[in-house]
Amino acid sequence: MEDIKIDKKLDIRGEVCPYTLVKSKLGVEDIEVGQVIEIILDYPEAAKSIPAAMLNYGHSVLKVEKINPKEWIIQIKKEVED
Amino acid sequence: MEFSEEQLKRYSRHIILPEVGGKGQKKISGSKVLIVGAGGLGCPVGYYLAAAGVGTIALVDNDHVELSNLQRQIAHSVKTLGVNKAESAKQTFEALNPDVNVIAVKERISSKNILDLIRDYDIVVDGTDNFPTRYLINDACVMLKKPLVSGAILRFEGQVTTILPGEGPCYRCLFEEPPPAGLVPSCQEAGVLGVLPGVIGALQATEVLKLIIGKGSPLKGNLLIYDALGVNFRKVRIPKNKDCPACGSDPKIKELTDLPEEYCSI
Numbered sequence: 001m002e003d004i005k006i007d008k009k010l011d012i013r014g015e016v017c018p019y020t021l022v023k024s025k026l027g028v029e030d031i032e033v034g035q036v037i038e039i040i041l042d043y044p045e046a047a048k049s050i051p052a053a054m055l056n057y058g059h060s061v062l063k064v065e066k067i068n069p070k071e072w073i074i075q076i077k078k079e080v081e082d
Numbered sequence: 083m084e085f086s087e088e089q090l091k092r093y094s095r096h097i098i099l100p101e102v103g104g105k106g107q108k109k110i111s112g113s114k115v116l117i118v119g120a121g122g123l124g125c126p127v128g129y130y131l132a133a134a135g136v137g138t139i140a141l142v143d144n145d146h147v148e149l150s151n152l153q154r155q156i157a158h159s160v161k162t163l164g165v166n167k168a169e170s171a172k173q174t175f176e177a178l179n180p181d182v183n184v185i186a187v188k189e190r191i192s193s194k195n196i197l198d199l200i201r202d203y204d205i206v207v208d209g210t211d212n213f214p215t216r217y218l219i220n221d222a223c224v225m226l227k228k229p230l231v232s233g234a235i236l237r238f239e240g241q242v243t244t245i246l247p248g249e250g251p252c253y254r255c256l257f258e259e260p261p262p263a264g265l266v267p268s269c270q271e272a273g274v275l276g277v278l279p280g281v282i283g284a285l286q287a288t289e290v291l292k293l294i295i296g297k298g299s300p301l302k303g304n305l306l307i308y309d310a311l312g313v314n315f316r317k318v319r320i321p322k323n324k325d326c327p328a329c330g331s332d333p334k335i336k337e338l339t340d341l342p343e344e345y346c347s348i
Contacts, residue, residue: 022094026085026104057100082103 007035013042020046021053029082039074047072106295113294114138116203118191120167123209123233125157126283132175132182140185141168154276193338196222205290208232213260214341220253221335224328231289233282238275238310240282244289250302255323
């Protein structure tokens with residue numbers, strides 16, 4: 001499978017809801033439509049709620065992966081203007 | 083502008099709204115709103131706009147806080163009895179949100195000062211209690227093409243409309259001239275349910291925020307009438323009057339005048 005080009009990386013480890021979503025939303029606002037942001041986080045709830053919220057905003061969720069017992073990475077492709 | 087950690091927390095419920103986001107919140111922080119009257123309507127309008135983080139809020143009022151105001155004018159308190167209302171509300175709004183620059187203008191608005199007062203603001207809010215001032219604000223906003231969010235209350239009924247000069251009708255398209263003095267009773271004579279200005283003021287603040295973020299449909303060309311007893315909201319269409327003395331094709335009103343003050347005060 002072809003590697004996805006990451007345009008922005010965002011580290012929100014240590015953040016809890018709703019700031020995980022606040023910072024992810026602002027991160028997506030900072031990239032252009034068609035670009036991809038990779039978010040690393042350690043708040044378990046956010047690994048579910050951020051992908052759901054991003055789909056709701058109209059973006060695509062390319063990947064949700066648990067990379068170790070405490071951390072996840074999520075890749076979001078921006079699909080619509082803010 | 084970058085958000086501080088404190089601002090991210092304070093405005094988090096705005097930022098996660100798709101219609102607002104970081105971009106919209108920055109627009110709110112950069113906006114300047116002038117509210118005429120720090121009474122029943124001005125208090126809730128200013129309170130919510132301060133909470134929302136509107137960058138600059140000017141309050142124009144030369145009246146002082148009295149005990150009979152406290153049944154509905156929620157930015158004042160027993161601690162500010164006798165204090166100028168604009169100053170009293172400024173203290174309350176700054177305590178709620180120190181991000182906001184609140185300017186207390188302790189003057190009575192008139193034909194002499196209104197253009198200079200509103201010139202530097204993005205949006206004007208009418209929270210006044212009398213017809214001469216309501217018409218003066220309308221005419222000045224039409225002249226300077228300032229968006230105006232107008233509200234009025236009496237007894238159990240209130241009204242709101244948003245006037246966008248050049249795009250929709252103005253107050254004089256609806257009623258060319260103020261009613262004769264004494265025809266419409268004042269709140270002082272007829273009373274007002276204390277919560278009513280809260281409902282109408284919250285609707286005005288909503289209109290202001292929608293204009294700032296540029297989302298939704300403004301209440302342009304419509305008068306929204308709220309009847310608290312029957313729990314009815316009615317939207318009445320206001321046609322633009324091409325012969326309107328303020329905003330028509332050949333306006334008769336070319337300069338501002340002060341009408342006699344034999345009207346009410348809330």
